[in-house]
Amino acid sequence: GENVEQHPSTLSVQEGDSAVIKCTYSDSASNYFPWYKQELGKGPQLIIDIRSNVGEKKDQRIAVTLNKTAKHFSLHITETQPEDSAVYFCAASSNYQLIWGAGTKLIIKP
């Protein structure tokens, strides 16, 4: 079945620097790739998503890139701020189900 690997498990960056989180998937038929942000004590919330007919998508300081040939996609956060501290999950849609990565804890150092 589909498998999604997410790296790194923990990422610590200086405030103002960029952060990149990477995911790989195994099912070449996957066609939808969302990213969710989970703040402490809350449920995950969608922050950006991309479909397989697009290579890149941006929304202010966050962007997602997709490489279908290599079967990997990445989340890029620029000019990181304290409120970016959270756990981030990637996912891939396969057979109408979302397969989740294990999550990345992003720490923003002041």
Added chain:
Amino acid sequence: EAQVTQNPRYLITVTGKKLTVTCSQNMNHEYMSWYRQDPGLGLRQIYYSMNVEVTDKGDVPEGYKVSRKEKRNFPLILESPSPNQTSLYFCASSFRTGGYEQYFGPGTRLTVT
């Protein structure tokens, strides 16, 4: 306000005492799902429902039951809880399955002693 609600938010119980965690959404979503979240393991799907009276197993269904008698409600039932079911549980809903945003509830922290 569009939302997914879960109750209770926190629960401490003993082994073998049946419990139900309720989940309700007000967005008329067809798809609902239950996840458990454990440190280092991410989100693992327990059960999901694609519509009323249609439910199916996720990745970790053992020890859990669900029902979908109404579109808005999707309760999670633990008939005989055990300590390995101590976890953080999330209910989620989306318009349909697949390429649609999932809306998550606030979570239920369950401890089984």
